[in-house]
Amino acid sequence: MAVYDIALRRRFRRIDRRSGVLIRGEAGWGEISPFWDYGPAESARWFAAGLEAATVPFPPVARDRVPVNATVPVCDPAAAVGIVAAHPGVRAVKVKVADPGVELREDCARVAAVAEALAAGGGGVVRVDANGAWEVDEAARAIRELDAAAGGLEYVEQPCAEVEEMARVRRAVNVAVAADESVRRAGDPLAVVRAGACDLIVTKVQPLGGVRAALAVAEEAGVPVVVSSAVDSSVGLAMGAHLAAVLPELPHPCGLGTLSLLTGDVSSTPLTVREGAIDVRRVAPDVADAAPVTPELVSRWLRRLDEVAAWMESAR
Numbered sequence: 001m002a003v004y005d006i007a008l009r010r011r012f013r014r015i016d017r018r019s020g021v022l023i024r025g026e027a028g029w030g031e032i033s034p035f036w037d038y039g040p041a042e043s044a045r046w047f048a049a050g051l052e053a054a055t056v057p058f059p060p061v062a063r064d065r066v067p068v069n070a071t072v073p074v075c076d077p078a079a080a081v082g083i084v085a086a087h088p089g090v091r092a093v094k095v096k097v098a099d100p101g102v103e104l105r106e107d108c109a110r111v112a113a114v115a116e117a118l119a120a121g122g123g124g125v126v127r128v129d130a131n132g133a134w135e136v137d138e139a140a141r142a143i144r145e146l147d148a149a150a151g152g153l154e155y156v157e158q159p160c161a162e163v164e165e166m167a168r169v170r171r172a173v174n175v176a177v178a179a180d181e182s183v184r185r186a187g188d189p190l191a192v193v194r195a196g197a198c199d200l201i202v203t204k205v206q207p208l209g210g211v212r213a214a215l216a217v218a219e220e221a222g223v224p225v226v227v228s229s230a231v232d233s234s235v236g237l238a239m240g241a242h243l244a245a246v247l248p249e250l251p252h253p254c255g256l257g258t259l260s261l262l263t264g265d266v267s268s269t270p271l272t273v274r275e276g277a278i279d280v281r282r283v284a285p286d287v288a289d290a291a292p293v294t295p296e297l298v299s300r301w302l303r304r305l306d307e308v309a310a311w312m313e314s315a316r
């Protein structure tokens, strides 16, 4: 077992470091890295995912490379163009929109700049992620304008927070709607699909309890799946890459090109993006010394694993 702790390049979800536990079993290494604000019940699924990766071989894969998107945070158009240029070969870009205090015309300008840069660089699609920030009417208007600015969006991710709102937005616009938070943090990850509130779902291995559990969700969903990371180390990204590689069809690039959000990695052979895709392979941590962790952090993780284990015991 090893603990890692790596700084993020820029603040995200109100955190500036990413930390987790890596465990080794007969099948290889697995990652357990629930965010610090998650309680034992939610963390238990992340725990199960890491344990599965370490102890049970992954199912046979259908591909050995997984196309991924680049991500453009809220920034000015010139910076957005720079990010696209820094990702040669990427054929999909996710643009963050609807941040508090940012106007729609600024989001549109960023999206237009990204679409233009992609077209100039060989083509590609633009998707936007609102992280549930819009009201229904606001969403419908914003999506129409962003769609026009992009010359056609691939999809809009989580336009509103509630499933019922997502369904209304989906009926009001001609852009595909993807569910992310509605899948990942819901007691029932497929309620959003059954409500007719999305055209595709974003799935993450750890929050869904492992590759097999996520695969079962994907199969039952019956809609296309975009596999994403939770800003994992390469060990966790390998889990996501295997899920994406096992899926019979993968019509959309995945959100697994996230290693560049971290200032380092746990492996000297990291799952970095090359020509718009990442490899499907196991990764072993071998640079623990490069990012020393404190005994306090190790104790904190051990206490956390104890809490999860106690919760799992009580939930039986």
Ligand SMILES: [Mg+2]
Binding pocket: 129, 131, 157, 158, 180, 181, 202
């Ligand atoms: Mg999202």
